[in-house]
Amino acid sequence: MGKRGAQPTAISELMFWEGLWYWVFHYLRGTLPSYEKVATDREVNKQLRAELNELENAVPKNTVEEDWIARRRAETNRELRPKVRLSEPQVWRALVAARTAADVRKACRKSERWLNPQWGGRPYVQDLYDQAERFIRAKQDVYYPRRDTGDVKRVIFFARAMAGITLGLSASTAVDRLRKLKHGRGCPCVQCDLKRWDRIERQVYKFSVGIGKKSSRKG
Secondary structure, X not given: OOOOOOOOOOHHHHHHHHHHHHHXXXXXXXXXXXXXXXXXOHHHHHHHHHHHHHHHHHOOHHHOOOOHHHHHHHHXXXXXXXXXXXXXXXXXXXXXXXXXXXXXXXXXXXXXXOOOOOOOOOHHHHHHHHOHHHHHHHOOOOOXXXXXXXXXXXXXXXXXXXXXXXXXXXXHHHHHHHHOOOOOOOOOOHHHXXXXXXXXXXXXXXXXXXXXXXXXXXX
């Protein structure tokens, strides 16, 4: 005979909702697209600028218009600047600074995209507006990152808190359960998934650079 009463929420459900909410807060805050991570690397940045300098020296000054070099350098600087995907950093900052449920709802109303349930097929983000009081209480948790340097960690914390709130659990319970999750080789949580993609991207980059070096030697 099975146990009576409500059964505890499966960790897989918490992980699922953590993943959905992670990307909402991730893009709300603003971030480098994954395919641009490599371009922010110091060595890659140095290499791109070296190639630009080499190109400047290779092109005869009398064969191009006078502002060609300036325009080419501006293009390179633009490519090296971090890009965001429709981020709303002002809304993110308002959410972080919020001290009352009214502050949270005001931030939600300002959002045209990520906290707008009518945008992008994410009706569940309405939960943040409806459960603003619980979100504010979650920020009192001992594990909430309070330092400015913990801004990226806030994305994870908010995702875990909202995963619990969406499932009808207390935010602290969800945060605690997900924080204590044992990560194995095939762990499907969002953090492990991000680490896997980061390793893949770095391997692809190293491979492509290796091919480039071999080609230059043959030439």
